[in-house]
Amino acid sequence: MADRQGSCGVTGTxxxxxxxxxxxxxxxxxxxxxxxxxxDAARRLHRALVDPDLGACRDRSEGEAGSLLVGTALxxxxxxxxxxxxxxxxxxxxxxxxxxxLGHGMGGYGGPLYFVTSGSAQDxxxxxxxxxxxxGTATNETGPxxxxxxxxxxxxxxxxxxxxSATAGLQxxxxxxxxxxxxxxxxxxxxMNLSVQLAELLxxxxxxxxxxxxxxxxxxxxxRSRIHTQEPGGFMFDGAAMAGxxxxxxxxxxxxxxxSTGPLGLLACERxxxxxxxxxxxxxxxxxxxxxxWLGGLEPERLGHPAVQRVMEFQRxxxxxxxxxxxxxxxxGDAVTDDLLRKAAVRAGFPLKVVHxxxxxxxxxxxxxxxxQSAVAPAGHCxxxxxxxxxxxxxxxxxxxxxxxxxxxxxxxxxxSALNSRLIELxxxxxxLVLVAADDGGEDxxxxxxxxxxxxxxxxxxxFPCEPGQGPGALGAALEEGRLWALSWLTAAGERLVAxxxxxxxxxxxxxxxxxxxxxxxxxxxxxxxxxxTRWSGLLTxxxxxxxxxxxxxxxxxxxxxxxxxxxxxxxLGLGDLSSVERLQELLGHRRAGDCVWGxxxxxxxxxxxxxxxLLIHTPALIWPRRENVCDARAxxxxxxxxxxxxxxxxxxxxxxxxxxxxGHLADIRTTWHDSHWQDFCQRRAGRAVVAPQDVTPKExx
Numbered sequence: 252m253a254d255r256q257g258s259c260g261v262t263g264t265x266x267x268x269x270x271x272x273x274x275x276x277x278x279x280x281x282x283x284x285x286x287x288x289x290x291d292a293a294r295r296l297h298r299a300l301v302d303p304d305l306g307a308c309r310d311r312s313e314g315e316a317g318s319l320l321v322g323t324a325l326x327x328x329x330x331x332x333x334x335x336x337x338x339x340x341x342x343x344x345x346x347x348x349x350x351x352x353l354g355h356g357m358g359g360y361g362g363p364l365y366f367v368t369s370g371s372a373q374d375x376x377x378x379x380x381x382x383x384x385x386x387g388t389a390t391n392e393t394g395p396x397x398x399x400x401x402x403x404x405x406x407x408x409x410x411x412x413x414x415x416s417a418t419a420g421l422q423x424x425x426x427x428x429x430x431x432x433x434x435x436x437x438x439x440x441x442x443m444n445l446s447v448q449l450a451e452l453l454x455x456x457x458x459x460x461x462x463x464x465x466x467x468x469x470x471x472x473x474x475r476s477r478i479h480t481q482e483p484g485g486f487m488f489d490g491a492a493m494a495g496x497x498x499x500x501x502x503x504x505x506x507x508x509x510x511s512t513g514p515l516g517l518l519a520c521e522r523x524x525x526x527x528x529x530x531x532x533x534x535x536x537x538x539x540x541x542x543x544x545w546l547g548g549l550e551p552e553r554l555g556h557p558a559v560q561r562v563m564e565f566q567r568x569x570x571x572x573x574x575x576x577x578x579x580x581x582x583x584g585d586a587v588t589d590d591l592l593r594k595a596a597v598r599a600g601f602p603l604k605v606v607h608x609x610x611x612x613x614x615x616x617x618x619x620x621x622x623x624q625s626a627v628a629p630a631g632h633c634x635x636x637x638x639x640x641x642x643x644x645x646x647x648x649x650x651x652x653x654x655x656x657x658x659x660x661x662x663x664x665x666x667x668s669a670l671n672s673r674l675i676e677l678x679x680x681x682x683x684l685v686l687v688a689a690d691d692g693g694e695d696x697x698x699x700x701x702x703x704x705x706x707x708x709x710x711x712x713x714x715f716p717c718e719p720g721q722g723p724g725a726l727g728a729a730l731e732e733g734r735l736w737a738l739s740w741l742t743a744a745g746e747r748l749v750a751x752x753x754x755x756x757x758x759x760x761x762x763x764x765x766x767x768x769x770x771x772x773x774x775x776x777x778x779x780x781x782x783x784x785t786r787w788s789g790l791l792t793x794x795x796x797x798x799x800x801x802x803x804x805x806x807x808x809x810x811x812x813x814x815x816x817x818x819x820x821x822x823x824l825g826l827g828d829l830s831s832v833e834r835l836q837e838l839l840g841h842r843r844a845g846d847c848v849w850g851x852x853x854x855x856x857x858x859x860x861x862x863x864x865x866l867l868i869h870t871p872a873l874i875w876p877r878r879e880n881v882c883d884a885r886a887x888x889x890x891x892x893x894x895x896x897x898x899x900x901x902x903x904x905x906x907x908x909x910x911x912x913x914x915g916h917l918a919d920i921r922t923t924w925h926d927s928h929w930q931d932f933c934q935r936r937a938g939r940a941v942v943a944p945q946d947v948t949p950k951e952x953x
Contacts, residue, residue, distance in 0.1 A: 269346035269396070273300045273308035274337040276330055277321040278354035278368045286354065288609030292443035292450070293321050293353050295517055296401070299453040300349055302515075304538055305501040306453065308349060309340075324370030327380055334389065342394030347498055350389065351401040352382065352410075353446050359406025359436040366404060383409070387416030390428045397427035397491075397498045399466060403446045405439040407432035408484060417488055428488045429466035429498045434481040441480040442609055448477045449500075451612050454516075455580075456505030463499035470500075515539060516618045519569060526565055529558045539569050565622075572621050574660065575636060576614050579643065582654040584613075586647050590745065592616055597744035598642035598677065599635060600710045606743045637666050638710075641673035645680065676708035682746045684737045685932060686730055687754040687788060688717075692795070694758070695719035696726050701733035703740055707931045711740055723768070730770045730777070751777065752929065754786040757794070757864045764877065764921050766906055779910065782903045787871050787923040790933035794864055799937055802871070806930045808845025809870050813926075820892040821850035821874050829855040835862050839869045850891065851875040852884035872925040883916070890916040899924045 277293030279285060297319045300306030311318040320333050334350065341348040355367035357379060365379035382402065390398045390412070402410045411430060433445035452473060453464060460469055466485045474483045487498075515523065515538065523542065527533035536542055546563060553559055579587075589611060596606045596616055605611075605619050620636040640661075644653060653661070653674075661667040687700040696717050703711040713736050717729040730753075741748050753765035765785050766778025777783050793802045828838055829851070849866050854876060866873050874891065894901040894917065905917035 270340075270344040271306070271308040271346050271349070272337055272341045272344070273297065273306065273318050273349040273351070274333060275300070275319050275321075275351040276325070276333065276353065276366075277319075278325050278330070278352075278366065279321070279323045279370075280355055280367060280372060281323055281370050284355065284372050286443065288443050288447075289353055290321050291517070291609060292403075292446040293319065293351075296351055296353075296446045296450045298515075298517065298520055299450045299501065300351075302501075302537060303541070304504060306349065307502065310537065325368050326370075327368045327378060330366075330368045330380055331385075334385065338389050338392050338395065341396075342392055345394060345396055347397045347399065348389070348395050349399045349401070349500065350386075351403070351446065352380075353403045353443060356382075356402075356404025356406045356409075356440075359409040361436070362409065364402070364404065364406055364409035364436075383412045383416070386410060386428070386430070387412035390426045391416070391421040393422065397429070399429045399431070399498055399500060401431045401446070401449065403433045403440060403443055405434060406436050407434050407440060407445075409436040411486055418490070422490075425490050426488070427491050427498055428486075430486040431466045431471075431483070432485065433483055435484065438481055444478045444480060445474070445483055447609060448474055452477075453501040454504070454612070454614065456503045458505045460503045460505075462503055463497070464501045464503050465497060465499040515569070516612065516615045518615065518618045518622055519572070522565060522622055526558070526562050530562070539566075539573065542566055542569075568621050571633060571636070571664075572614070572617050574664075575617050575621070575640070578656055578660045579613060579617070579640070582656045583643060583647050587613055587643075591643070591646055594646055594744045594746075595639055595642035597740055598645070598680070598705050598708070598710055599639035601635075601639075603739060603743060606740075633664070633666065634669070637661075637669045638673055638708075641670055641677060645674060645677040649680075650678065673708065677706045680706035680708070681750065682737075682741055682744075682748060683750040683752065683928070684734070684748055685752045685754065685786075686733050687791060688726060688730075688756065688759060689788070689792070690756050692792065693719070696729075696756075696759070699726070699729040699733050701736055702932070703737050704932070707928065709932070709935065711737075723762075724773075727768055727770050727773060730768070731773065734770065734777075749782055751781040751783050752786050752932075753777070753783055754788040754791065756788050756792070757867060758860065760785070760787070760863060760923060761860055766903075776910075778903070778906055782900070784899055784903070785921070785923045786925070786929050787867050787873075789867055790871055790925075790929070791936055794868060797868055802868070803930075803934060803937060805845040805869070806871055806925055806933065808843070809848070809872060809925055810927060810930055812846055813848070813872075820888075820895045821848040823850040823852060823888060826853055826855065829859075829862060832858050832861045832865065835865055839865060842869070844868075845870050848872040848874065850888070852887055867923065870925075872923060874920055874922045877919050877921045887916045887919060891920070898922070 275293050275297040277289050279289050300308045301310035301318065309318065313319040313321065315329060315333060316336060318337070320330065337348055337350070352366050355372045357365040357367060357372060357376065364382040365376050366382050368380050369378040386398065386400050400410065410432060412428075417426065417428070431445070431449070433440035452470070457464065457469065457473060464470060466487055471483065471485045520537070523536070527536060533545060536545055542562070543566065546566060549559065554563070592611045592613065593606050596611070599620065601616070601619060608615070616639060617636065620639045621633055624633060624635055640657070644657065658667070661670045683704040685702040685704065688696045689698050689700050690696050697719055698717050699715045701713045701715065702709050713733070715729040715732040717725050737748055755765065766783040767776050769775060770777040771780055790802045790806055793799050829835060847870060849870055851874065855862065863873070891898070899922055902917055902920070902922060905915045908915060909918035
């Protein structure tokens with residue numbers, strides 16, 4: 252007996268009387284021929300086509316007898332068997348079949364298309380699937396109401412059956428076929444763009460289309476506006492003698508009058524199925540509306556069950572996602588691109604695996620932000636979502652007022668202050684890498700703590716161990732790991748690394764300056780490729796007997812002093828002031844802490860290590876000779892005074908110019924500098940407010 256669906260689904264969507272069938276085949280290759288993102292693209296397209304609110308096809312799960320077949324070296328026989336099963340089901344029901352082939356394509360250039368099923372594009376055509384004859388044979392089967400073929404391979408247009416197959420086959424032309432292809436017969440296709448963009452179109456709909464989305468001029472035009480690496484196209488043949496329902500891919504969720512909260516993304520679907528797998532009577536629930544109806548029909552005594560409680564919490568999370576996606580689409584939807592989503596994801600602290608997913612969608616990103624929230628986050632506090640929304644708003648219109656709808660959403664969600672604070676942090680959001688040489692109060696650096704900032708917002712953190720007693724080589728290797736770690740994020744964000752802060756304890760300041768350390772590939776000085784600013788780590792880990800709050804207060808006073816127009820340079824200390832540690836302590840005891848930047852133009856003969864810490868405790872900014880002494884101390888002082896307002900940037904340029912053979916007095920000095928960037932970073936670290944999302948456990952895994 253034919254397997255037929257009812258006339259009205261659980262969600263209230265009118266569904267076809269006959270069953271709709273689908274087979275999505277994602278044939279992956281091995282080794283260097285492997286196609287990144289193919290599996291995700293196949294599953295996403297399949298998910299859209301079996302969604303009752305979208306493609307409304309029968310979901311028969313993944314596997315040889317299912318509606319989704321994905322793998323390496325599937326083999327020609329396995330694909331043909333799966334297709335025969337799918338055609339047989341459509342034949343029994345008299346319904347349509349949607350066939351999607353994703354993978355490598357051979358041929359074209361005037362010849363037929365072969366779909367690579369063997370696992371290697373190097374295998375001969377005899378091991379591959381001849382696509383035109385396969386489509387021609389399937390279309391000519393008596394019983395199915397038509398075939399829609401989606402071909403996402405190189406040379407995909409070469410899948411078109413010949414005219415004889417269409418007009419003189421078993422059906423004698425009485426058939427219906429729609430073919431959507433990823434590229435012309437002589438061009439390659441890239442990154443599974445057709446499948447991903449088609450799935451996104453089915454998920455989000457088209458405001459200008461009717462009730463259904465089909466392979467027509469409007470769909471192809473929209474795909475071409477989104478896909479610029481290739482030329483997708485389509486073909487439609489209708490020779491059926493009797494009029495019937497047209498071939499359509501999916502309901503248009505943006506058609507007027509449709510009741511739907513929108514489809515779920517891949518992450519939400521995975522979480523939903525995981526949660527429902529523990530509960531009876533939940534088979535076939537694939538949408539948010541179906542989930543609401545199931546929860547609404549439960550007996551009161553079942554609502555207190557822990558597994559049901561978790562489902563209810565998940566439903567509330569889905570509501571948050573749905574509202575956020577709707578507001579973002581209405582306010583900034585026209586400006587959203589794949590590149591923009593990736594940049595925002597990096598600034599919001601998403602893991603690289605999320606940032607690098609092929610052709611990310613707004614819905615996928617919002618779902619990650621909400622569903623992967625920290626297990627220790629306060630109830631209702633969507634910190635990651637706020638950061639993502641702030642990053643989008645900043646990238647699209649930095650410095651401008653939030654769109655009204657977005658501001659209203661923030662107010663209703665109770666996140667206005669958090670959103671405004673994050674936008675302030677992202678102002679002038681130049682990337683900056685902070686590398687902290689941490690010694691835990693001992694005599695050796697034990698790790699390098701790396702933080703990547705955009706503006707003053709810390710978006711990623713990591714630690715790299717440094718074995719004590721292994722010498723400067725171990726520290727350099729840990730610093731290099733931190734540098735490469737930061738580059739992986741910045742490459743994904745389309746940004747360059749220029750500014751690097753290196754924070755070191757007092758005893759390391761006596762060694763060569765960090766800009767001279769050979770960190771880059773263990774051979775190049777760090778200051779050659781980057782603008783390196785040396786920071787004193789005393790505001791992160793104060794010396795013994797000094798409170799952290801006390802050091803932060805000194806830093807705050809110093810910033811106020813630097814902003815004063817009354818001072819145009821440091822306060823210089825003479826050899827008499829540095830004759831002994833006691834003499835220096837007496838001098839500093841009569842000066843307000845943080846009152847100035849101290850300058851030393853001639854180093855004392857002894858105890859400079861002890862004096863250095865005394866000076867830095869008094870004020871965490873200091874200038875002293877790069878080498879033991881300088882030739883002309885007075886000229887150095889004059890040069891510092893002249894360029895005072897442009898320090899420390901002028902010092903960075905002077906160092907880099909000296910490497911090119913250009914002399915200058917500024918190149919003869921070192922500094923540990925303190926500014927608002929460093930003060931803000933240290934204050935945040937003191938409050939432990941910086942926790943990257945990937946460093947905490949998502950509540951789903953708690």
